Amino acid sequence: MTSVADERGGMRDELRGQPLTPIERQIGLRVASGRRRDEIAGEVGLDEATVAAHLLRTYRKTGARSSSELARRLAHPSTET
Numbered sequence: 320m321t322s323v324a325d326e327r328g329g330m331r332d333e334l335r336g337q338p339l340t341p342i343e344r345q346i347g348l349r350v351a352s353g354r355r356r357d358e359i360a361g362e363v364g365l366d367e368a369t370v371a372a373h374l375l376r377t378y379r380k381t382g383a384r385s386s387s388e389l390a391r392r393l394a395h396p397s398t399e400t
Contacts, residue, residue: 334379344393346370347377351390 349359360367383389
């Protein structure tokens with residue numbers, strides 16, 4: 320039986336290096352510029368939970384662990400993987 324931690328780690332590994340979708344990039348750039356999830360939700364017309372889900376995938380795909388690291392990785396796409 321696989322533990323929840325193993326499953327989560329596997330998902331992170333599975334997503335790492337995959338290209339961002341346009342909405343993931345858009346949300347990532349907004350977070351990187353200092354906007355809050357609720358602000359982004361209003362700006363892009365999604366609910367906050369959907370923004371959070373896109374943001375989670377953005378962090379997993381880029382391997383970023385903070386908004387400042389995410390900003391660096393999005394500014395220099397060659398470092399996303």
